[in-house]
Amino acid sequence: MFMWIIKRDLLLAVRRQADVLTTLFFFIIVVSLFPLSVGPEMNMLRTMAPGVVWVAALLASMLSLGRMFSNDYLDGTLEQMLLSPQSLSLLVLGKASAHWLVTGVPLVLMAPVLGIQYDLSGEALLVLTAALLLGTPVLSLIGAIGAALTLGLRGGGVLVSLLVLPLYIPVLIFGAGAVEANMSGMEFDAHLSLIGAFLLVSGVFAPWAAASALRVSLE
Amino acid sequence: MAINWFKYSSPASFYSLAGKMIPIFVFAAVALLGAGLYVGFFVAPTDFQQGEAYRIIFIHVPAAWMSMFLYVVMAFWAGIGLAFNTRLSSMFATAIAPTGAMFTFIALWTGALWGKPMWGTWWVWDARLTSELILFFLYIGFMSLQAAIDDPRRADKAGAIIALVGVVNVPIIYFSVQWWNTLHQGASVSVNQAPAMASTMLTGMLIMVFASWMYSIAVILKRTRVIILERESHTAWVAELHKNGAIR
Numbered sequence: 447m448f449m450w451i452i453k454r455d456l457l458l459a460v461r462r463q464a465d466v467l468t469t470l471f472f473f474i475i476v477v478s479l480f481p482l483s484v485g486p487e488m489n490m491l492r493t494m495a496p497g498v499v500w501v502a503a504l505l506a507s508m509l510s511l512g513r514m515f516s517n518d519y520l521d522g523t524l525e526q527m528l529l530s531p532q533s534l535s536l537l538v539l540g541k542a543s544a545h546w547l548v549t550g551v552p553l554v555l556m557a558p559v560l561g562i563q564y565d566l567s568g569e570a571l572l573v574l575t576a577a578l579l580l581g582t583p584v585l586s587l588i589g590a591i592g593a594a595l596t597l598g599l600r601g602g603g604v605l606v607s608l609l610v611l612p613l614y615i616p617v618l619i620f621g622a623g624a625v626e627a628n629m630s631g632m633e634f635d636a637h638l639s640l641i642g643a644f645l646l647v648s649g650v651f652a653p654w655a656a657a658s659a660l661r662v663s664l665e
Numbered sequence: 666m667a668i669n670w671f672k673y674s675s676p677a678s679f680y681s682l683a684g685k686m687i688p689i690f691v692f693a694a695v696a697l698l699g700a701g702l703y704v705g706f707f708v709a710p711t712d713f714q715q716g717e718a719y720r721i722i723f724i725h726v727p728a729a730w731m732s733m734f735l736y737v738v739m740a741f742w743a744g745i746g747l748a749f750n751t752r753l754s755s756m757f758a759t760a761i762a763p764t765g766a767m768f769t770f771i772a773l774w775t776g777a778l779w780g781k782p783m784w785g786t787w788w789v790w791d792a793r794l795t796s797e798l799i800l801f802f803l804y805i806g807f808m809s810l811q812a813a814i815d816d817p818r819r820a821d822k823a824g825a826i827i828a829l830v831g832v833v834n835v836p837i838i839y840f841s842v843q844w845w846n847t848l849h850q851g852a853s854v855s856v857n858q859a860p861a862m863a864s865t866m867l868t869g870m871l872i873m874v875f876a877s878w879m880y881s882i883a884v885i886l887k888r889t890r891v892i893i894l895e896r897e898s899h900t901a902w903v904a905e906l907h908k909n910g911a912i913r
Contacts, residue, residue: 608802655830658747662819
């Protein structure tokens with residue numbers, strides 16, 4: 447069931463590549479806007495880089511949340527999935543994993559390139575990528591709760607940002623913190639461990655919360 | 666004689682009970698507020714370090730405490746409403762949210778007013794202030810989610826889920842001081858050790874905390890009553906009240 451959902455969502459994403467690419471280009475554009483707005487001074491850009499990349503990743507991941515359930519909701523597939531005897535939490539976990547593979551992984555792969563634009567050192571790039579790799583699944587998992595709660599609501603897109611962004615903040619703090627710690631020559635393991643902890647906790651609880659949210663939204 | 670614990674979980678009987686309780690809590694709130702402000706402004710000594718400006722804690726600390734307590738209470742009632750499908754618990758949670766958001770706003774605002782003379786700046790990006798700001802966002806998120814959903818039962822349940830998810834944030838606020846340990850001074854009152862403040866200051870502050878409790882209870886009961894009327898407007902007992910001229 448889990449693998450089936452992932453395979454199906456990936457297939458859908460491949461058939462509709464424009465959706466994936468828009469999220470990725472949104473990420474690239476937001477990151478590229480910052481040097482234009484604050485000036486091309488390299489030292490300043492280097493200190494800003496982790497924060498900018500992380501905020502852009504947060505926004506990109508959040509903007510694509512609407513697609514996690516809404517298409518299935520509109521054509522009735524979601525209702526059928528709810529009726530199936532399979533565990534709904536597992537289904538949500540599959541959905542969130544597919545969302546991560548479609549939106550999170552491209553961001554992680556693109557981040558080092560954008561980091562070079564900001565003149566990050568090789569090691570900092572590595573930490574940035576590692577932190578994003580650990581952190582973006584958390585964004586998809588927490589986002590699933592918001593996406594499930596706002597399913598079919600008026601102005602769901604803006605509402606989901608209000609619900610989800612505050613919950614993203616811990617990931618943002620430690621994700622950007624890991625890179626900053628590395629750049630100032632400190633240990634960054636603790637930051638990565640904390641993001642790993644967020645990943646484990648959200649991996650356990652978020653699918654469950656999102657599943658009950660789906661039941662509420664579809665009853 | 667067995668006590669029927671569930672008597673007041675019916676909106677109709679809770680409505681009249683709340684109506685009787687509100688004056689008591691209003692009176693207690695006004696009396697305690699008067700006493701607390703008197704102690705705070707006239708009895709408590711001037712702080713040797715912070716001068717007169719410290720007196721803002723008589724508002725700031727109760728507001729900050731209430732903002733956190735109320736979130737937990739709101740999540741608790743919302744959770745009860747979700748688990749046992751009791752309408753009144755969910756209405757109660759909905760009624761708590763605006764009061765909690767107001768206290769969060771007061772805590773942030775008075776904190777800024779306090780920060781200016783103490784730290785020389787209105788705002789610092791310190792863990793505690795930031796978490797309080799996040800708490801404010803959580804209240805706003807809860808309220809706007811409920812406002813966006815037309816069906817009250819779905820609004821109750823969706824709000825309950827987001828409140829329970831957000832409640833994870835409250836311990837982070839509380840422990841953030843120990844975790845990040847930045848500019849914000851440590852907690853002023855601690856259960857483990859003797860308080861570092863003069864006893865009259867503490868008394869004043871605690872009275873203000875109780876005043877805030879009484880105020881919150883009174884306002885929340887009143888708001889619950891309004892929500893009950895709104896949602897039960899189709900029922901016979903509301904029509905009865907209307908006919909008797911109890912409500913217009």
